[in-house]
Amino acid sequence: MSAEPVEVTVEKRSRYDVESLLAVAVEVFGERGYDGTSMDDLARAAGITKSSFYHHVKGKEELLRRSLDRALGGLFAALEAAEAGEGAAVRRLEELLRGSVALLVAELPHVTLLLRVRGNTETERSALARRREFDHRVTALVAAAEAEGDLRISADPALAARLVFGLINSLTEWYRPGGELGEAALADAVVELALSGLRVRPAE
Amino acid sequence: MSAEPVEVTVEKRSRYDVESLLAVAVEVFGERGYDGTSMDDLARAAGITKSSFYHHVKGKEELLRRSLDRALGGLFAALEAAEAGEGAAVRRLEELLRGSVALLVAELPHVTLLLRVRGNTETERSALARRREFDHRVTALVAAAEAEGDLRISADPALAARLVFGLINSLTEWYRPGGELGEAALADAVVELALSGLRVRPAE
Structure with missing residues (x-):
């Protein structure tokens, strides 16, 4: 390794920054599970040495934290915009x-990784706590809409929030960007189903 | 092992039938993934020897097949009742x-195991093919309801079917039988959301 010319090392460093290593790590976590992934696995998948990997990140938990922060940061930004x-x-x-x-x-x-988090590490437990906070605040928004007379759900707001976000989360199972179905059409279909339902008129 | 009294062997055999081994196996598959589970893992989890395990089933793929058949058999029974x-x-x-x-x-x-199937074995590929057939037939039912003028979804029937079953499948992430929310109330909430949506009146 030390026999490599300096240019190559520099090129590698510029090719593999935290962002690209994060993308590799999230893919490997998805395949093998976070617990089943070692830094050796990550280095192999990225095609660099473990010591090069450690040059960029402290360890696999940092990569997990960055990934979960990305998903949770985006979800909370959407929530805060809605609340404000x-x-x-x-x-x-x-x-x-x-x-x-x-x-x-x-x-x-x-987002897919976030939905698979089970809470075996401090990072995962913290992410689960933030997901619970998210759920509570979505429930409050549903309750506010119900109090304003705009929702007819007979179930409680927490159940309604759970079902609607279950619907959204289920998109991770099959939706792949870049296909025929664009983001706007997908969002329209989700909003139509969640707010208006499939049926033209209420049950006889 | 051969030193055990015959009574104990008989008791073990009566305690561990295919049904109870299936329950153990499905739990272990859920924790470790099907690919990551060995017959040793299954025997250990059941607290019996591997040879006792083989007395009841041919191998782990038989257990997977029985589990997936249970889920798919139930789904197709519901579908066929609806179609007929x-x-x-x-x-x-x-x-x-x-x-x-x-x-x-x-x-x-x-059902949870069925939703995690990725297609690495013949049994899994067969289950995925049956899931696709299920989706096609649900899509046909949605299209029939649309043709009868009862559905207002502007997306295509395949997307509507996908979203509604995504909603139902997402229940595996959080619903646990025996809690406060009974099956009937859960089904009511799912049907209300899917068919009528949350909102009292259409958008202004």
């Missing part, structure tokens, strides 16, 4: 759904 | 959603 918005809560809920679909499309590997 | 039913397609679609929620609640570990 003016107008009816049901409109702001719609904005939140659109923002969440957009985030999922833009950061699909990170 | 009389009345409006939208009503039969509602029956399918209720039947699918009931199956998910009754066979949660098996």
Whole structure:
């Protein structure tokens, strides 16, 4: 390794920055699971030595934290925009759904990883706590829309929030950006289903 | 092992039948992934020897097949009942959603395993093919309801079917039978969201 010319090392460093290593790591975490992934696995997948890898990041938990922060940061940004918005809560809920679909499309590997977190490390437990906070604040927005008389759900707001975000999260199972179905059409379909349902008229 | 009294062997055999070994296997598959699970892992989790395990089943793929058959058999039974039913397609679609929620609640570990199948073995590829057939037939039911003028979804029927079953499948992430929320209330909430949406009136 030390026999490599300096130019190559420099080129490698410029090719592999934290961002590209993060992309590799998230892919490997998705395949093998976070617990089942070693720094050796990550270095092999990136095609660099473990010591080069450590030049960029402290370890695999830093990569996990960066990935989860990316997903959670985006979700909270969408939530905060909806909370700070003016107008009816049901409109702001719609904005939140659109923002969440957009985030999922833009950061699909990170959102997918977030949804698989089970809480074996401090980083994962912290992410789970932030997900719970997110759920509570979405529930509050649903409750506000209900209090304004705009929602008819007979279930409680926490259940409604759970179902709607279950619907959005399920997109990670099959949606792949770059296909025929664009982000705007996807968001329209999700919002239409969540707010208006499939049926033309209420049950007889 | 051969030093054990015969009574104990008989007791073990009666305690561990295919059904209970299947329950153990599905739990271990869920934790470690099917590919990451060996017969040694399964025998250890069941607390019996590997040869006792082979007395009941041919190998781990048989257990996977039985689990996936349980989930798929239930889903197709619900689908066939909906297809064979009389009345409006939208009503039969509602029956399918209720039947699918009931199956998910009754066979949660098996449905969860089905949703994680990625297609590395013949058994998994066969299950994926049956899932695709299920999706196509649900799409046909949605299209029939649309043709009868009962659905307003502007997206295509395949997308609508995908979103609604994404919503149902997402229940595996958080629903646990035996809690406060019973199966009937859960099915009501899913059907209300899928068919009527959350909003009282259409957008201004």
